Amino acid sequence: xxxxxxxxxxxxxxxxxxxxxxxxxxxxxxxxxxxxxxxxxxxxxxxxxxxxxxxxxxxxxxxxxxxxxxxxxxxxxxxxxxxxxxxxxxxxxxxxxxxxxxxxxxxxxxxxxxxxxxxxxxxxxxxxxxxxxxxxxxxxxxxxxxxxxxxxxxxxxxxxxxxxxxxxxxxxxxxxxxxxxxxxxxxxxxxxxxxxxxxxxxxxxxxxxxxxxxxxxxxxxxxxxxxxxxxxxxxxxxxxxxxxxxxxxxxxxxxxxxxxxxxxxxxxxxxxxxxxxxxxxxxxxxxxxxxxxxxxxxxxxxxxxxxxxxxxxxxxxxxxxxxxxxxxxxxxxxxxxxxxxxxxxxxxxxxxxxxxxxxxxxxxxxxxxxxxxxxxxxxxxxxxxxxxxxxxxxxxxxxxxxxxxxxxxxxxxxxxxxxxxxxxxxxxxxxxxxxxxxxxxxxxxxxxxxxxxxxxxxxxxxxxxxxxxxxxxxxxxxxxxxxxxxxxxxxxxxxxxxxxxxxxxxxxxxxxxxxxx
Amino acid sequence: xxxxxxxxxxxxxxxxxxxxxxxxxxxxxxxxxxxxxxxxxxxxxxxxxxxxxxxxxxxxxxxxxxxxxxxxxxxxxxxxxxxxxxxxx
Numbered sequence: 155x156x157x158x159x160x161x162x163x164x165x166x167x168x169x170x171x172x173x174x175x176x177x178x179x180x181x182x183x184x185x186x187x188x189x190x191x192x193x194x195x196x197x198x199x200x201x202x203x204x205x206x207x208x209x210x211x212x213x214x215x216x217x218x219x220x221x222x223x224x225x226x227x228x229x230x231x232x233x234x235x236x237x238x239x240x241x242x243x244x245x246x247x248x249x250x251x252x253x254x255x256x257x258x259x260x261x262x263x264x265x266x267x268x269x270x271x272x273x274x275x276x277x278x279x280x281x282x283x284x285x286x287x288x289x290x291x292x293x294x295x296x297x298x299x300x301x302x303x304x305x306x307x308x309x310x311x312x313x314x315x316x317x318x319x320x321x322x323x324x325x326x327x328x329x330x331x332x333x334x335x336x337x338x339x340x341x342x343x344x345x346x347x348x349x350x351x352x353x354x355x356x357x358x359x360x361x362x363x364x365x366x367x368x369x370x371x372x373x374x375x376x377x378x379x380x381x382x383x384x385x386x387x388x389x390x391x392x393x394x395x396x397x398x399x400x401x402x403x404x405x406x407x408x409x410x411x412x413x414x415x416x417x418x419x420x421x422x423x424x425x426x427x428x429x430x431x432x433x434x435x436x437x438x439x440x441x442x443x444x445x446x447x448x449x450x451x452x453x454x455x456x457x458x459x460x461x462x463x464x465x466x467x468x469x470x471x472x473x474x475x476x477x478x479x480x481x482x483x484x485x486x487x488x489x490x491x492x493x494x495x496x497x498x499x500x501x502x503x504x505x506x507x508x509x510x511x512x513x514x515x516x517x518x519x520x521x522x523x524x525x526x527x528x529x530x531x532x533x534x535x536x537x538x539x540x541x542x543x544x545x546x547x548x549x550x551x552x553x554x555x556x557x558x559x560x561x562x563x564x565x566x567x568x569x570x571x572x573x574x575x576x577x578x579x580x581x582x583x584x585x586x587x588x589x590x591x592x593x594x595x596x597x598x599x600x601x602x603x604x605x606x607x608x609x610x611x612x613x614x615x616x617x618x619x620x621x622x623x624x625x626x627x628x629x630x631x632x633x634x635x636x637x638x639x640x641x642x643x644x645x646x647x648x649x650x651x652x653x654x655x656x657x658x659x660x661x662x663x664x665x666x667x668x669x670x671x
Numbered sequence: 672x673x674x675x676x677x678x679x680x681x682x683x684x685x686x687x688x689x690x691x692x693x694x695x696x697x698x699x700x701x702x703x704x705x706x707x708x709x710x711x712x713x714x715x716x717x718x719x720x721x722x723x724x725x726x727x728x729x730x731x732x733x734x735x736x737x738x739x740x741x742x743x744x745x746x747x748x749x750x751x752x753x754x755x756x757x758x759x760x
Contacts, residue, residue, distance in 0.1 A: 166751045209748070209749060210747060216734055223738050224738055360742050363742070364707070365704070367706075368704040368707050371707075372705040383707070383741050386742050387739070387740045389742060390740050390741070390742050393742070393743070397746070444704055444705060445704075458744050461673030461674065461745075461760070464760045465760050467760075
């Protein structure tokens, strides 16, 4: 980029003030409470919005300039990648299954984040916060669009990419990300900021957008690398906004501390549970690996998150109580989640497989205390069974956690041989949880979580069949009806990778790419 | 002292940026990964407009960093001449 920088008459700080705060005005013919009806009900006390500092002093004109530059670079790369059959350059077609998860589980969240920040920006009475939320709302829309545009290239050649918006609202495992964001955007604007702006953006997005996206580059996926880094460059601004927002709320009134701490505890745990799928994508779905989930976790959560919470200690904020359980889970998470998806590989929109011997060795080396003891024997057994023609598919639907909606797959903290179950009775009904932390979240807001739309429960109630289905018809196959409702092609979009249409096509096309026949 | 970091894409535009960050912050440690670099630094890290401008032979606007930035950590202090990341602990 060869930009000429004109001489500026005003300093950055003055320009920022003129182009944000000075554009705001106070209402005169309607009282403030009526214009900002959501500003008070969460109990957060703000005395002086002028104390809000936006550390990135990006004015709207500069914002458009740099975002336009990012877009030009991004679309040039996406075009070049698809024009040159870039998809045939990825390590192998297993990799694309991680990208299917990205499109169905992450991209719709970007769109929800767009809606959430637009709403929060409208709800905050302070001009600094409004401008920052406005930029972030536009960023999030951009992320959704660039991801859809980048990944649509794969939809021309591979299965499972065809109907992500339909699936997001229906497919069982996608209720995990969907319920996370539905929970956040139905909270008040301050909780939304702590949930998404702080807990998710600052503490957790690095794990997806930095090591996983670097992994995409390592696996030859130029499209994902480009939209991923381009999105994370906005995230750097978002993280800073999240941190600023927390500091601002805490400095405004000491009464805000317990409310904020409860939100941090809740949303760090909600975020950690949400990211368990990323653990699996990193350890099992990237044919070439940059680092293990555990290593990424240590860099971006333990070190970086640790520094952050140490810094917030001056306000009285403590590391969330769930940190200890998270530390115990890092050696187990990716293996337990992959085992579950392998089990339910007949009901997903992507393929699963057992790792090769080389890959198992890598896993043993990265997880010396757990992989060989707890997971390798199970995986070798499944591989043997598959070689004998008994590829295992679980036909029974799992029990789900009422809060995070993940199947009960996590083990007791400290005992990896025992599945962790918790339950609560509320107004005569029984509710189940994967952990103490999910149960505490429910206990704090039971009226919210009893409304959860749990896919398994909905299937058993007959709400997940195509219209006009008669479940009492002879020979009725409930699983086939559910997959039809999801708009999944059984065996083509899912099931075993080995021998799948994607696998065969990729091998054939890559062969053709090297020959003239 | 906690560490701050800045992560940048590795491309032709960022080569002089990375070079000047490492020169201006002798305590910084570069960690390379595919397509990116993460620069860790104990306590604080400063990106200086003047150093980059000198290397590229034209005026550099620190906000051009946004185009290549992947991620960062720490509090930010930004002026026309310097962009600093720091922790107070």
